[in-house]
Amino acid sequence: MLKDLTLTRLVASARVLDTLGSIDERLLRCGITRRAFVQFCSSLMIAAPFGLAITDKKTPEEVAAGLGKVIRPPVIWLAFQDCTGCTETLLRTSHPDLGDLIMNVISLEYHETLMAGSGMQAQQALAEAVKKYSGKYICVVEGSIPTRDKGVYMKLAGRPAMEVLADVGGKAAAIIAIGSCAAWGGIPSADPDPTGAVGVADLLPNQTIVNLPGCPPNPYTLLGVVLQFADSGTLPEMDQERRPKFAYDRDIHEHCPRRAHFDAGNFVKQFGDQGHREGWCLYEMGCKGPDTHAGCSTRHFNEIPDVWPIGIGAPCIGCTEKSIAFRVPMFKVVQIHTLAAPPSAYAPISAPQGVISPLATGAVGLAVGALAGAGYVASRKFSTVKDDESAPGSSTTSTSERPDGDAGPKGSA
């Protein structure tokens, strides 16, 4: 019921306003309390403890004061081959006020799932928004884009997704590819990939693109990027995969709450076993934490502690990593690439040495003795055979043909 109310309010407020205005004005008009906004700002700070200009070295009140003056950024949200999970992550806040608030700090001009209109009406809204805010709006893309067979596998008002993206994305100030699908293709691009699904960066390589992979990503990461862009026109520092470092610089394994179990050698061997119930390390169940860069281990979902895959006992599938998610089997154990940290096991003072059994010594001794004996016997034989007439090469015929006196000592001739 609360969610319905939220949406009704959202739709109503969207009709009332046709100018952007600052966030403060908007919140005041929608009746959202200052307390909720400060709470939102502190959540944003938890999601981005550093590396984000709007939250850096500030108190929640200071963040709220700064953000309040920001003009609400116009956002056009395109959904392609997706499951709408990334939209859901934005809506499924544990507090309805917060969900309402999230949809109010940004000015969502077009979003197929959330907008009241449909059909021609919706297309008109999109065209108008693109025209009105051309070069100023932020285009959020959710889902991958099919490219095979000229992109016929997904069409929007009769136009292939590729064309829509080129049109809307091309006029955007910045594109945010939310979710693994938009970042590089995600699930639709998994083998056998019937639609030739690709991410936004593959189609518009020269545009300003921020990738927020994750299945789904943390909504506060999106809001952090959008609000910083609205505030100062800058984007946070990014890595080579175009992921903002403030959210994707950490290795899940390095900050995992179950890391102590890894170091102690406590591993879940089977789902549902005693170790699983005790919350042990999921490494042997194929957890991709050691290879995955994301903030999940420190910033959980829905504002509830321990709500994230490993927290609820499911191994990490590496959804933020292009090379892992939907490519490496889910339960396959990964190699530890980071310098293995020492566990609570120690080498003994004297290292275990192999012992040579008396039997082996005896056997080797016998073999050596036999060889030596055989050698001696052979040498004896050779020395006695020296003058033997029957030895090969000294047959009687050859002896008789030999000139006299050439056959060695006379006694043997």
Next chain:
Amino acid sequence: MSPSVIPCQVTPHQLSRRQALLGILGLGGTITGLAVNAGASEHPEHPVAPLDSVSMLYDNTMCTGCKACMPACNEANGLPPDTVLSGGIWDLPADLNSKTKNIIKLYQEPDGPGFSYVKRQCMHCLDPACVTGCPFGSLKKSDWGAVTWNSSLCIGCRYCEVACPFDVPKFEWDHWNPKIVKCEFCYDRLHKNEQPACTAVCPTGAVIFGKRTDLLAKAKDRIAASQDKYFENRVYGEHEAGGTQVLYLSNVAFEKIGLPRLGTSSLGHYATKVTSVIYRWLSGPILVAGLLGVVIKKNWNRHEAESAEQEKETGLHEQL
């Protein structure tokens, strides 16, 4: 604390590559003779540490066994983690080996709650047995007394492994072109005016870096401050095997944590006591060659006599 950049003493009988090659070409006898004769005087029984000798002091009562020094060492030396025992998960070596220059081991009392950690690495002896044993001067006492290894002079004889009383130099058995792997006191870091990786990273100060004289004084202060806390109220490495540059304080017997009971005279001195007699003026080789000559001469004479007798008998000259 950082080491001062003062060139260190030139070590006994270090051979250049050229000298080594000359030795192979047959002039070895002369050079070896010279080197050994020089060695006898340059291996005093109780070597005195040069004033700039660097040192490490490890105190097992302060070590918490966190092993921070192990990955730090691996990183500083570019060593891969040894994951054989752990099934590819952890750096868990069983002992110092070709992938481990520094290790934290655990001593547990067989019947009791007592335990102690111990950090093992090269002891950097003042007169190292490995350096004395190395036939081509691949191992040498370098600046500040660090015992370093030079790959271009090593012939892989592994005499150093046999010579070392602390079982430190290790051989890369699993490599087609094996190296000798041992702690080199982070020689490169010393040259960059940085302390070794293990002492830099130790969170409790269980292993600290400094000049040998300073650390020896510090260790003695600790002993004086709490009598009978430390085993035998002494510093291991002050006199052992002529003195080492890595010093230990322990609250359990040194033998129990794997530090052997050694005499106070330097092993180089001990070895050269023997070799200087055997090789003095090449007397040993000359003696052996002389003996061989006598035997050969004797056998040859017998053979001559036999063939002369045969010739007399058959009238034919021996055809060999």
